[in-house]
Structure formats: structure tokens, C-alpha cells
Amino acid sequence: MRVLDKSVMSLWAKKEEKNGFFFWLPLMAHLEDTMNVSRWLFEHWLSDSQRELCRKGLKDMGNREAVSHDLACNLASFLGGIHDLGKATPAFQTKKGFNNSPTLDDELMCRLERAGFREITSLTLADPEKSHHSVAGEYLLKKYGLKDDIGSIVGGHHGKPVDRILDVCDQDAYTKNYFQSDDSNSEIYGQWSRVQKNIFEWVLHESGFSNVRDLPEISMPVQVIYEGLVIMADWIASNSEYFPLINIYEDCPEDQNDRFWSGMRSWVKDRPIQIDSCPEKHQLFNDRFGFDPREFQEVVYGTVDSIKKPGIVILEAPMGLGKTEAALAAAELLMAKTGSSGLFFGLPTQATSNSMFNRVEKWLESLTERYDSPQSLRLSHGKAALNDDMNRLRNPASHVNDDESGDENVFVNEWFSGRKKAMLDDFVVGTVDGFLLTALKQKHLALRHLGFSKKVIIIDEVHAYDAYMQQYLEESIKWMGAYGVPVILVSATLPPEKRKSFIEAYLRGADVKGRDMDFPPSADNYPLITYTDGENIKAQTDFSKTDDKQIQVKKLEEDKLIETISDLLESGGVLGIVVNTVKRAQELGRACKTEFGNETVEILHSSFIATDRVAKESNLVKMIGKDGMRPEKKIIIGTQVIEQSLDIDFDVMITDLCPMDLLLQRVGRLHRHKIVRPKNLEEPVLYVMGTNEQFDFNRGSEMVYGKYYLIRTQCCLPDFIRIPSDVPKLIQKVYGDFQLDLNSGQMTVYSDSKLKKDTDIKKKADKALTYRLEDPKEGINPRRNNLIRWLKNPDHSDTEEMAVAQVRDIKETIEVIAVKKIGRGYCTFRGDKDISNDIAKSEIAKEISSNTIRIPDNVTQENGISNTIEWLEEYNKKHLWEWQKQSWLKGELGIIFDENGKFTLNEKCLKYDNEYGLREVKENGKI
Template structure:
């Protein structure tokens, strides 16, 4: 058989056969046919993309690649995928005669097909020159190909014969440039499935390429389905059995615009925006705007909560969808692991996942339904390896972004805008959910889909460039009404109030801006006889999950034994947990954060109406200095301590001024005015003592915005010019102080064991806790070269040893001088020399 002398893969075992490159390329082409079928692409262009995707590894028909597989000789200068693009260029006339298209259109797609390993080749940056003589890079490439050139040319012809109607004619350069990003990810997905020996076993003979393609079509159909990326269809029918709330009803009836659509849902916390978004996404899918969805949330905790919540309904939305959880700790989610390991029966409403999808967050975005952090989607607009796979995966999904107000910082706001533009260019639709979106940010996001609105009404449902609903009927259920705001001068006042309210049977919470302040507050409350609980981000994951479960059992939606319960927490309480308190204290913070926090006050009025509460009305007590008395730029420090450093002082002062002037967080129709009084163009000028701080903040915001513009991929340049494969660490999705991960351990007679119960990788992962790198690295942490620690880390990859420090916790909680850990208080910095 003429193709047997050009291997595509080494034998899996010493006694097995090589898999010819031609067969591997047909495997990938067969997978590509399955993947591309549901997309609205004309048949000739679809076939042309299948041909190019199949020929992605044409560079394996080369002497250098064959020598590498059979003799262990490293490839000189060009790797096989770089040779693929070079051969495309060398055989451009042959390809042009069969596929058509302009030279620049073909070159744009050559780079996308060949660059399936995460980036385009550096060798062909200049493209194909008009003169006949090939450039130096091509001459070098041809030397690597050697006697493979003629077989490679014949294989190109053979592929074109198998798809005789394939054509690039009519594809403009602008469309090809946009398509190049999608195609690079499409080729990667097809190659990853087509390369998997679980499905595509090595074969050495076939009657013809056409005969081999026929048999691998059957295998490809099975492989794509088992991998969980065959696609699904939206089911017709209702989603919920309860009476819809006003925003939910609006989402079920609003007119949808033609083509890619952006909707922004603005409503108060607890108004049922998640269900509203699911209703709208379902309608979008039924209208052909998507074949699945990706739900993007601000944190892993919110993603975990949404996974449990949405998993109960997506089976009604789609026919037996594959569902994934996408974030750095997804493997520790018991509900997700149960889903992956469960058997698939195909019954109505069933959801499932696959081992293949669960292996990587990159693959997770290929699932019918993905639920994860916004970071997983934002990586598709940064120049990191396989960002195009995320672009491709998202393109068929309705992108739902929750808590958009948390993405208002300049860096992440620019990323979000770029994500929406990219998603729209790929034909995708999106839904944004928020309770507190400033008008300026709303305008920026609407503009990504050519929309605009200056309407100040609230709540609001807005379709970019289309319909809007701003009038909603009153709810037929109890509402908490306006939240009165009262200022407290000192932490001592806060402690006194909490002790008094808890004694009267109220479920109370104090939201602090800084972890150290939260720990200190709990210690003071406990000294006063109040058995306060604590929750913040500096707990080992096992302890945080345990504490969260205990808190939800007490003050969650259906919590029991809530009387007298007291919780002190940080920003993790703003959005991650569905909690309901009778009394709330909060450190002064920007107005958006305060509104979110107040959303956990008197939250479930249908379950716990006013008549059943131990206090007469909802009051937000705010620990804050008087905004009318600002002596210098340290206005906050005497009252908040470390929490004074967390937010920009100008935003905090404006929030305090607006909040205490109004004296309440009013009904929903008053909320927009409150937000704009802080973030709007007519916001109150800050006192002179805070002018420099505001100017410094403006400078930092400008720098962050500039960094985002520098980091975000230049999509208009196309994949050939702008594609990269940098490390995620070099291009973060968020800015902030770098974290250091500590892996906590206990000492036993048999050596160090994980802090979390159990053994193995999961127990060690559940024992991890993060803190600011500068603070941690300034301490004398345990010696990582000690024998007991080396016994744990000896098999770790280098990157993991560089990022994580194993820290044994002694019986008294000590880790080192200045640092200790307690299961009920978390990681505590005890040395004044390292505390800010």
C-alpha cells in the first residue's frame, strides 16, 4: 500500500503497527465532517474546510518526520505542523485549481489548518511572495520533506477528489480572517478526537482512500458522540412549573432580533435573573441562535452553586445534553464527578458528561452546556495556547455572563467587551445578568452588538439594537421594600449591635472588606460570648466547603435553626451563596458591593415574611466614618483598618455620601439613580483631601486599560499574524495581587498526610489555601527540601513545585513564625511585621 511508508503515529506498543499519516488525516477529516455539519455554512465552503482540516498533518509526509518516528532523529528546523503550512504554500497552485479562492484567502486558512498545535508557524510570517523562486524558508522546508513531496502532492489531489464540490470561491479576505480563528480551534478539536487511539486504532491496509474514509466515517460518528461533542437540539416545551416572576415573563415574550443577539437583564438581587436567562437562552436556541450554552460566573464558588442549580433544568432545555463544570477545581466537585461517572441511558431529560470532556478545561467549552468561571471564556481573547479551541467551543453557545457588575474594573471590562465582539463575529449570541450596572459600562457592552440605550429605567430588559422592556407589573408575592441605611461609627458599636440582635433571635451577618478584619471581629465577638461563625477566602478548600454547607443549613433558603445565628464574612458572601439574614452590618464599600450585600438581607420574603422576622424592617447598618468630615486621604483608616485599603477611596466616599444622604437603598425604580450618583457623569465631586487619591486611581485605571489593549488578541489581524501560544500566567484574565498556594499537611507517624481527610491527589487539592504572595513569601515558610516534604513533592511537575509550598500544621496551629492555621479561623498572619 503506497501510504504505508509514511507513518503518522508510532506504534502504540512495540508489537503493534504504525498508523499511516494518510489514514490519520482521513480520521480527522471524518471527525471534522461530523463537527461542522450543524453549523450554517454553505456546502462548498464546508467541504473545503473539511479538506483543509484533514490535510492539517500533510507535513507528516516528509523524510524528517518519518526519521523522527522510526529512528528517533529530531526534526531539523521545521516540525511536522510547520511543514504542513510550507507544503500548502508550495502546492498552492494545485490547491487553487481545486478549491479556488484568492491567494490571501487560502494563505489565511492554511495557517489556521496547520496551526492546530496552538499557534501558527513562525517560518511563514511573510506569506508566499509573488516571484517564482521560493523563499529561503520554503527551500529549507522542502529539504526536510525530501522525497515526500510527490506523495504529499498526490495526497492533496486525493483529498480534493474525495470532496469534489469543495470551494473557497466567494469567501472574502475579511470573512476568511474572521474564520481563521474559528477554523484553528475547529481543526484542533477534530485532531484531538481523531488522534485518540481509544477510537481510532492503527490500521495498515485499505483497498483505497475512499474505502478507508467510508469505514472511518462510522468510527468518527461513534467517537464524536462518546466524546460528548456531537451536539444537541433544543427541546420544545416549558422549563418551569412555577408562576413566572415579572423579569422571567418578559424574557419569555420579548421579541428577538435577527442574527447574533445580545440581551442585558438588569434586576435586583433575588429577582430570579438566573431562571430569566435560562428562559431567554432556550428561546434563542429554538430560534437557531445557538445549540447549547456556557454559563460564566465570577468565582469557582458561584460556578459550583450554579452547576447544581442549572443541572436540574438543562435536561428540559436540550435533548440529553453533555454538561461540564469548567474551573480549576472542577474535579473536586462531587456532583460533577457523579455526572461524569454515571451511566447514560438516553432517557428523556437526562444529562451526562464524558471523561474526555472532563480531562481539560479547554475541552469543557466544547460540551453542549458548560458552567464555569468567566476566566474560561476570557481566555479565548488572550494570546494563550489553544485560545482558538475556546473560540470554536463558544461559537455554538449562548454565552450567559452572570454578575457583570463585578467585571467593571478597566482590565476585565475591556476583556469582556473583546469577548462579546469575538463571540458576535463567530455568530454567537449572549445574555448579560446584573443587579448594579453603571450606564457607562452598559453602553460599552451594548455597543459590541451595535446597540445603544440611554434609558435610565430599572429594572430593564434590553436587546442590543432591538426591543426593550422597562415596565414590569408588581410582583404577586411579599417584597421587603426599601432597605433603611444606618451608619455606625466604630467596630465596638458593631459588636454591641450584633450581640444585642443575636440575643433577640435574629440571624445576623457582618460583611467585612478584609480577611484580617473579619478574623479580628470574630475573635472579639467570641470574647463577648457570641458564638460567631467565620467565612472568607483564606480557608483550606475542605474547610471552606464544610463551613459553607453548615451556613447554608442554618441561613440558606430553606435553613433551619437560624435564631441567634451570627456570621462574619468577606466579599465571598456577596454572590456565592444564597443566604437570608434578618440583620446585616457591612463595612463601607462601593455602592455596587453594598447593594449586592443588601441582597442577602430579608432575601426570601415568600418563605420568611415580615411578620415572622424578629426585627420590624430591613436595615443595612454600615460601619463608616462620616463623609462630611474628611480631614485627609486616610479618611477610612481609623474606622476600617486593613479594609480601608481594599477599594478606591474616592468610590467609597461617593458611595457613603450618596447612601447616607438618601438614607436607604430604595425600591428597584430608585436603584439606577443611586448607582449613577457614584459612577455617573454627574457624580458628586470628592473633597479636596481626596483629589490626589482619585487622580492616582484614574492613572491606575488608564494603565490597566492600556495593559488590556496590549494583551487582548488583535482579531482583525487574523490567526496567521496574531495567533500565539503564550503561557496563561503571562496573560492573566484578572489583575490583582499575585497569590501563593499553600498545601497544608498534618504530621503522623507515617509521615505527612493531607490536611483534608482522605488520601491521594484529591485530598491534597482540598488541603490547599491561597494568600497574597508578597505576605507569604516574606515569612520563613517550612523548608521545601526537607525529607518529609520532598516525599510529597518528588513526583510533582516543576511548575507545581514553583507555585505551591507544602506547609505542615503543628498541633498548636503553627506553620512558621508569623503564620498559623485554624480550621475555624483559616490562615492567620500573626506577626505584626508582615501585616499591612
């Protein structure tokens, strides 16, 4: 190491006591490790698109020509090497170990004393915690003349930059924390000052810079990427399995270069895939999906292939045209065009994510085979650890294709496990929350941005996200625009205002002014592809006209429901009833079971234990999905879960009134496939319940959707819906400025509902602003556009679940594991064997952990979440204390329902069974 001052080598970065032996890592060894890792990640782990983004986001202060790749790489090296400069201070060097023997601390202090840091063994600092080493590093760099772009990256490498520049400048008040003395003329002050400057100059030189003026200035979005890169490099270099500590009696690692390569060989599992070109459309679809592309898919391929400067693409088309395969094909094209090296596929729910994971895996298997490039694939949501497909990829020995040949091209890289690292993985399928969290102020947010900036993003069913979630969705899209990340949004039905908002968000992120956005006239076209090519907004509307499916719409009074069902199913058939609340599904389910028999009626909603719901959805698809074994007569009653990605087919449908885009989603499950139907159900008919001339709608429906869009949907509801022709027209009517023909009484109610809608949206927007990230700042200006304040007032959610609740505006609820009393022990609701004595077995603990369910918020409302959790914690200590010893169950809350499936919580009697799910019951047993 070319370090002039020998005392530098006495500074420590890490220390550990293991099995009675003492280990340490010199600060210079850790800085060199991190510098080398950071350079390697820049050159070999970042995608081509990220390296180009970094290059374009720098300004070379000594050269007016374009910034070179080498300069961008050298900057990564410098930031990695200088990130822990703040550890070269008395405030850090005198820190005691948390779990180590005091003898280890004494050994290292004596080493410092012998190196010339006199009296440090007896030093007592008044406020050492005021100078955390991350802020200390930023402070020292400011003294050396570095600007706030680089300074704020170093200051934020522990996950959160400072909130004010004064937080750095105020370090002047803690001189002893930096120099051991307040006297700048003292010998010890001079020694600390020389050591710190010596480290800085060594890192500068080793990174390829002659002096401070050679360092480039950095745009704010690119600062975020470098911040994420430094954090990632630091975490890898800090992992003692890759970069081990050395014995306390050794002065430095034996060979720093061998150490680096040994560490990286241990860490690297794959390299980013780089696609140079794509097969032509027929070959691509046959290779990836096993069939020739449909006309819609061909148009999508051709449209995306024609884009010169990709940005955002919005695909809108009716169900059944293969939007998923079209989106994956488009993603492959965009990877080739932009140099992106990964994919994120986001969906509304865990169930839809689980279903998509397998489809993406098959696509990725074909892709990796073509490019001979093994890749890691990850499922990312709260219950991903329970997914059999992902667990199969964790064990390559069990990964066997249909032809029985082993295939290890797609696997799970365990280093990327955990909420903070998951999105760094190259290929990720998960709930949309993973993307929404890109706009939530949280510690280590830069890691999430680093991960997303190397991918193509697909977000499915974007119509399913409400006004609150849209605030986070649009902000996340803005940041993708700033990074030049391709985004594909997929929907069957999308209101024009949402389409426009998404396009505007992306272009604003890319620093395009509103006055330069010219939207093409495409409102009445369907299917529709809207996309950007550079600053230009374009639309593809040239699709062959398809035959319409005409659906008759009839309004239905609820008091005639049973009679209508009886008439409809006189000759058999499958009837779907979609309602707006769980309670309503349970009530109608009870009424229908009483009238038509238990075996005829199935109920599906979100208040089933997770394993029951998955089984019910699977059985439903097997029964009334494509090529399903259809029953002679069946009534399926469900909530919104039916309208989200379940490939099922009803002969006739009854639905609660809901906003038009969602109503059309529900209609997509009516006569979905070409099959033989009962004679009186050969023509598709949709019955709509809940319409009301006075606009006095069901309270639950209003709570979920608001009165305004229910009114507009009712008023615009035709007698016949032609799909796909009428879809854009109906959406435009409901969400546009179409004037309703109302009498004076109705107009009063309607005006009040509009005011309430506008007020609610503003409240949601204001609430979202509390923890939502601000817009990316374009332009290179280190004094103004830096990471200081970037995460001011962060969301302090301790878990991913709590963070998800923040971006989804979910009412606080409690998730518990539900088991049922049997004898002296308990079993799952799907079992009949006492498993209480077998939880030490991993497979039993895992089975129990998958039986989760949410307690309805009305049960916790009166006592409050905190008090309810406190009560449940005491209950668990008394009845389920042994769970805390098992990795699958540790930290979870459970409840044991009695033999009748009942449990009393907050003086409310809850009952669970596989028929109705979880509900509150009265003394007479009724809902």
C-alpha cells in the same frame, strides 16, 4: 485511494512501538481519516448556527450567488485533508521517534528508499527544525497559489499561526528540508515536488474542488472556526483508540471507509440538540422548573420571544425575582431562534459554579427529555474533579432520580476533559474565567472559540468584575458579536457605563459602527432589560410596580461597634457584618468572640481550606437561608463571599463602606425573606462603618476598591434606601457625572483620587493589552484579514490556574494542600485519624487533594514566588514524597501544620484553624 504516484503511500504520519511490535500509519491514511472526520464534524457536530456562520463568512470566487452549504462543508473536508501536507517533506520523514526503537525508524526509512526516495537513509539536514510541518504545509500551499486565509489555517493547526508572513516566505532558504536537494533540476527534487503536488490535487479533488480557483475566500472570524474544527478533527483522527495504527508490514488500512465509521462510532456519545420551537411561557416554566413564571420572568420570556435577530441581552433586577430561571428560559428561546446547540453558564467563583451546576442539570434533564436527545454536561473550574454531582454523572449507574428510575439523558463525556477541550462540550457550567480566556492569547485558542461559537452564553453577576477583568470580558463579548452568538448578562446592579460598554462591545464585534448605535433612555428604570435586535438597541421597562423595601441607613463609628451589636441583639436576632478584607474579618471576629462568646460568632472568608469553606457556606444557608433553622442569636462576620449568590437572610446588617453597586448587593441579604423577626429588628437597618469626613478610609478598603468610588458612595449615601426604586438612581449618581458638594480640602483629596483611578484603569487596560486578543476583523480580504499574527506574543501559562490569574489580574499566590500532624503521620483538619499510610487508596488521596488553601501574597512577597515554590518543592520531597505516586496528588504542593495548626514559611508563622482560617500570627499568638 485515487493516488497516481505509488511512492506517496510510503510516507508515514505516525509511528509507535508497543510491546515489542512496530506500528505505523501512512500519511495518506491519516489525511483521509482527518478529511472524513472534519466533514462529519461539520455536518453532524457543529450547530446550525455555526454552519450558517461559516456559510455567510465565505466568498465563492466562481459564483456571485450566495455560498452554498455544500461549499462550506467541502472546505472543511479540504482543510482536514490538507492539514498535514507538510509531513510530505524530508524534514519530517527523517524525524526520529521519541521513545521508539531505532529499528522502527530504520524500517520506515528503508520503505522510503525502496519507494524511490534515494539516499534518504543517509540524508542529514542542517536545520530540519526550521521547517515544522505546519509551516511547511502553509509554505507549499502558497507555492500552489493559495491565499493566506487558508494558508494560515494550515500553518496554525498545531495551535499557533505564524507571527509574520516572512516566517513562511523565509522557507525558501531551506530547500533541502522540502526537496532533499538544492538543485531544482535533480531527480530527487522532482520526485518530492511531484509527491507533494499529487497529495494536494488528490485532497482538492476528493473534497469536491476542481482547481485552486474553486476554493472560497474566508472571513477572519470564520477562519478561527475552521482552525478549531481542523484541530479537533486532527485530534480525533490521531487517537489510536478510534483510528488505530497498522502493523509495520502492512501497506495501508484494509478498508478506509469501515475504518472511518468504526472510529466515529467509538467517538460519538451524543448529537447536538437542535430546538425548533419552545413551549409557551407557562408550560416552559412548569416543565423546566416546576412553577408558574413570576411577572418578571414572563416579561423576560415575552421580550426575548419578540427579538427577530438576537444579540446581547442584559437582565437587571433585584434579588429574589428568579433571574436564574429567567436567564435559562431566555437561553432556550435563543437556542431555538439561532440554531445554537449548547450553553455556557459563567459565575464569579467555584462555589457559585458548584451551586449552579445542579440547577442547570435539572433544567437540562427536562430539556433532553422533551427532545429525546441525551446531552453531555460539564462543570469547568480548577476543582471540578472533586464535585460529587459531576462525578455522579460520570457514573450513569449511580445517576438515579428521586423516583428511583435511572436517567442517563445527562452525562459527562470524558473526551472533553482537560483545559483545551472542556469548552467544546455542549453544556458547561463554570467560573467566568472560561469565558474570559476566550480573549487571552494562548495556543489552541481556536478550540475555545469553536466551543463558544455553538452556544448561548450566560454570565451571572457581571457587576463583580473589576476594570482589568472587564477588558477581557468586553473583548470576549466582541468576538461573540462577530460570531452572532447570543449573550445574556445578569446582574442585580449594573452601572450605566458598564451596561453601555457591554452593548457597544457586542455590536462592534458584529461590525456595527459607533455612530449607528442609538441607546434608549432607560437609566432610571428598574428592573430593566436592555437588548439588541440586529443593529437596534432596545429596552424593556414595562414592569408592574413592586412594593419598595425601605432600609434605614446609619453611619457607625467603629469604636462603638461592640456597644451597638450588644444593643441590637438584646432580644436576639441574626446580625451580618460584611467587611472588605480577610484580615479585618479575623480581627473583628476575635473581638466579637471575646465579647459575645465563641458559639455566637461565625466567620466566613476566602482564607479557609476549601472543604471548610464549602461546609461553612452550606451550614450558613441551612441556618439562615430560606426556611432555615434560625438561631436565637448569631453574629456572622464575612468578606465579599457573603455578597455573591448566597441565599441568606440577616435581621440587621453592618458593612464596611464599599462602592455603591456592591453595597446594594450586600443589602440584598438584609430582610431577604418574609419571616418573623425580633421586635427591635422588625424594620431593616443598615449600619455603614468606615465613612470619614476627610476621606481617610481604611487602608485595606482603599487597596481593594480605590478611594474614588468610596468617596462618591459616601457622598451619595442616603438616610433611607428604597429597593428597588432607588437602585438605578444611586448607581447613576455614583457612576455618572453627579456633582459632589465638597469643601476645598475634600475637593483636593477627591481630585487626586479621580486622577489615580483614571491612571489605574489605563494601567490595567495597557497591561491587559499585553496578552489580550485584538478585535475581530470583519470583511473578506485574505491578504489582510487572516490568522497571521493572531496569537503573536501569547501567554505561555502552563496551567489553567496560571491563565486564570492572568485574566483576573490576581497577585501571584501559591495554592497548597493543608494537612495537620497527628502522631507520626497527618490527618486533614476535619479529621482525627492518621491517613498518611492510606494515600494509596484513591478515596483517601482524593479527600486529601480537596483540602486546598492559598498562601497570602504578603507571606511570599519578600522571598518571591519562585523561591518559595522551590523551598516548598524540597520540603515536599522530604516530607510528602509519596504524594507524587498518586494521581490525585501528583504535582501538588502540601504543607503539614503542627498539632497546634502552625507552620513557618519564609520566617513567618502561619496558623490555621476552623474558627479564623489562615493568618499570620506573632509570637504572642495574635493576628
